[in-house]
Amino acid sequence: MSERLSPTRVAAIWAAALVLLAVAAVSVIILVNHTVFGPGQKVRDFQAHLAAGEGAQALGLLNATVPEGNGLLLDGDGLRAASADVKDFTVGKPEPIPGSGKVVQVTASYTVHGTAQQTSYSLQSAGRRWLFFDRWAFVPSILPAVEVSANTTNAVDINAMPAPLENGRTTVPVFAPSVINAGFETPNFAADSRGMVVTDPNAQGTEVKLRTEPTKALVEEVNGQIKKYLDDCASQQVLMPASCPMSYSTSARVNADSIHWSILEYPQAEIVPYNGEWALRPLTVKTRLKVTEQDLRTGASAERSIDEDFGFTAELQASTTKARVVPVASE
Template sequence: MSQALVRIAAAWLLVLMLAVAGGIVAVNVVNNTLASPQQPVREYLDALQKGEGEKALGLLRASVPQSNAAMLDGTALQTATARISGIKYGEAEDRGNNQVMVPIDYTIDGSELRTEFLLERSGTEWLFFHTWAIVPAALPVLDVTVVNASEATLNGVPVNMPNGRNSFAVFYPGEYEASLAGEYFSAAATTATVPGRELPVAPLNLMTEATDGLKEAVGSKVNEFLDTCADTADKEQKLQPDCPFYHTTNNRVIDGTIDWSISEYPTISIEPFGGRWVVAPLNGKARIEAQQVDLFTGAVTYVNNVHDFSFTTRLDIDADTVKVTPLLSY
């Protein structure tokens, strides 16, 4: 009877020991997975990729500096992380004072990058499981400028650019792309990668240029002005009309024979200057055809001269309206 009790007690002891060992293993497994320092980082990156800015900000426990918050949620945030691939979580490195550093390696557009997250032990749950939290810090700020424009597109989202500049709080890691694609002005896309909070973020500077559409609109108005000027000069039979071009002669030109035409229209070039857009001086050629009488011999000859001309204009753009005002000097 006593031997049977001993065997039963031994069996129960073995079961208890196995249960304790299994519990220890389970605790270690949980502490190395669901309760590991890497877990808050995984949840943070998952929130970024889903565009859940509020959740990401809570996990990062970051403060938002005085700046525009357009990049902190939704489509803009998803776009920032869309090109992140091959994420690998490194082992936690002890930094003392119950803090560890968790590195992640990944690529953006083929470039290999690394971001380090500093975490601190925030407590335990159910007596055994560690809890970790990312050490709070301020979000990075991305500065964007655009020449002679008050708007731009950043990560696919239209943003205001007062006086051609703005600053945006951004999450990390991520890639941010700015561009301008307007009817009359555009700027090629430029990108900045934000791998972490430690390094300064390179600003995005958009070099705005006049579109072909604007140049065509200005060219059409300039050509219309020159054609009208030539037609008016014909009707008024003037050698020196109120136009950029004129003809001088010591002979008498026969009235009714003067015919002005534009033989070469100006090439349009529009550049930024002094906070506005200006049209470069316009250079062209005008042809005059007429008959003239030599005052000394009375001989009638045919005039067919081409004159170079140049003038400037003032360009005014209001919403969808393009106004070109010729500036002539006499």
């Protein structure tokens, strides 16, 4: 026959069960408060909006002011492109900021092209919801802005999207983290700057200065014009071809029909920036002159072959699509 529990014992069992339930409830509340409503989750939600290209939601969550500039990386395809290389995003434990009241710092770790990076966010307590759960909000801030500059062009591509320039510059507000790939390519000039990472949510004055380089097509065009110029010089059957670097002086009598210039080695153009424009470094051509000379005293004739180097300079007149080489002097 089973022993009947006394009312006191039954009450004690119920009290213990209620205590266990209360402890379990408190544990669940603490866990949910930390994982679902904690500041770290705000950071995760923010990064999820960036990856999805949801700029309005990210901006509203971040509580940030947008500086003036081209907003092509703040929403849609531009935002997704700026966030695509951010991988393995994890959020660390919130750390109180001493002397700041109810403000904590949350540091996110991630990789960009395999390189470890970090971004720290400041969040502040914003009261409670449903009595038990904390509310957190990002501390108001101003979005970072990146200034992209370039010469020889009036537009660049930023993350594969066209961006016009004004006086060679444009300002692009971005979220943090963002990866900036800037560049341009025209028939004659190109520049490329890839993989710059904006990690600081409060960064201002970040610059991307595109280093313009001549394209292979421009170098080939310039070398072609130089070759034609020198070939025209070599076709002249005179000892001093007009407007050309080569010349030959002799006291002997020379029959013009015996004069034959040839180019042994053409110069290779080196295009360099100079005073905000483009210039050619001094050029040197290797030549051979074959000529028959008659000694004025003896009347004897002799065939001669003279190899000589001649230096000259040339002006380069180049735009993004056209180029003209103008030889200007001999040395």
